[in-house]
Amino acid sequence: MRVAIIGCGNMGMAYAKSFLQNNLVKPENMLLVARSPARQTELEGRQAGRVVLGITQEVGLYDLVIVAVKPQDFSAVARELRDVVQPHQMVLSIMAGIPIARLQQELAHPLIIRAMPNTPALIGLGMTAYAAAEGLTVRQIRQVENLINSTGRAVFLEQENLLDAATAVSGSGPAYFFYIVRAMIEAGRQLGFDEALAAQLVKQTMLGSFHLLNNSEKSLDELIKAVASKGGTTEAALTVFGERDLAGALIGGISAAERRAGELSKG
Ligand SMILES: NC(=O)C1=CN([C@@H]2O[C@H](COP(=O)(O)OP(=O)(O)OC[C@H]3O[C@@H](n4cnc5c(N)ncnc54)[C@H](OP(=O)(O)O)[C@@H]3O)[C@@H](O)[C@H]2O)C=CC1
Ligand SMILES: O=C(O)[C@@H]1CCC=N1
Structure with a gap:
């Protein structure tokens, strides 16, 4: 061709x-x-x-x-x-x-x-x-x-017309992933790791978690539950995410990306 x-x-x-x-x-x-x-x-x-x-x-x-x-x-x-x-x-x-x-x-x-x-x-x-x-x-x-x-x-x-939604979800998606990875590395750094070690901890965690998700029969809710022990550390983090509506912020951002695709359509 x-x-x-x-x-x-x-x-x-x-x-x-x-x-x-x-x-x-x-x-x-x-x-x-x-x-x-x-x-x-x-x-x-x-x-x-x-x-x-x-x-x-x-x-x-x-x-x-x-x-x-x-x-x-x-x-x-x-x-x-x-x-x-x-x-x-x-x-x-x-x-x-x-x-x-x-x-x-x-x-x-x-x-x-x-x-x-x-x-x-x-x-x-x-x-x-x-x-x-x-x-x-x-x-x-x-x-x-x-x-x-x-x-x-x-x-x-x-x-x-679903292509604008695909643009918001998968087209822009890598940037959301890198944004979250960057924030996790920054958290690791603030908690005492040097940059390289924080990056290694986060990147391998993301890689392993992706493969676990891909190879598991469990739903996302069940996978989260399997990490978050009652009264434990993960629950403490998830409580803060919930109070600050992290999921809502992500969904709102992805909706804004879809709206922007609509604006770009008009030139
Ligand atoms: N980046 C991404 O993650 C994704 C991008 N897209 C889409 O892909 C498109 C390109 O994005 P991206 O590759 O990131 O952008 P870039 O800016 O990297 O590339 C655009 C290129 O177009 C060239 N260009 C502009 N006008 C002309 C022209 N008249 N003749 C020849 N070349 C021209 C620019 O040339 P010069 O170098 O001289 O400025 C530049 O190299 C966008 O429409 C975007 O929406 C889609 C999915 C994902
Ligand atoms: O940000 C953008 O407009 C382009 C489209 C999807 C990813 N990058």
Whole structure:
């Protein structure tokens, strides 16, 4: 498959790296589009494909065009891409918020897949939710899904409107996890550990807890109960979390992320 990527930042390059590592795309079949000469030089150094400056006619020669710029940059990209995109090409957007209808309208192009990945895609452990415009064949959708699967797991959403919720839950999710890990390490530090030891205690605890959750028949409530002895230390912590409504704060934050995706949809 021949793939052009517009927006070769964190996510665009995570995709490029995965496709190459899994031999789904050959370097000679990958086109990386930069918007500045400095970025062009930097991308050339990565040897992940041919690098061009700007959205040239060449972009029209690829089977799939991935748009991975910030949502705020999309309209500028669309003004150039709409003159270049060819009827047979598929366009995969990973931009937060922007709905398929707006992508189709601004690009004057029907064959759109909209996906929401997350940063663990960098190591092949990503979670992507995606939806497809009507008019794409099952074969075309499978071709794109095969690429996405090289970055981790993927779920197809029949209802595109759930993509904003996926953005809030799994797209932004890694940042919530890192936020909690950071707070736990800081607590360890304040209780007397040096940074490295606090980080080791927390990271192994998160890793072990994840695998326990994944391999256990117990519900989350039961898993919590199995740690929190009556009148013990965990209960003391959970009481403070409850008094400060930590769960409510997390749910409220995730709802705010979903609302923000809705705002980004309008440009
Ligand atoms: N980061 C994340 O966790 C996730 C991000 N996303 C989505 O992915 C998209 C990209 O995010 P992310 O990778 O973090 O952002 P980055 O800022 O790392 O990457 C965006 C890239 O787009 C480039 N760019 C902007 N305009 C153009 C243009 N006209 N032509 C060519 N390149 C252009 C920028 O170039 P330059 O370097 O020159 O500024 C930059 O390299 C966003 O829409 C975001 O919503 C989705 C899921 C997760
Ligand atoms: O924060 C953002 O807008 C993007 C979308 C999901 C993760 N990062």
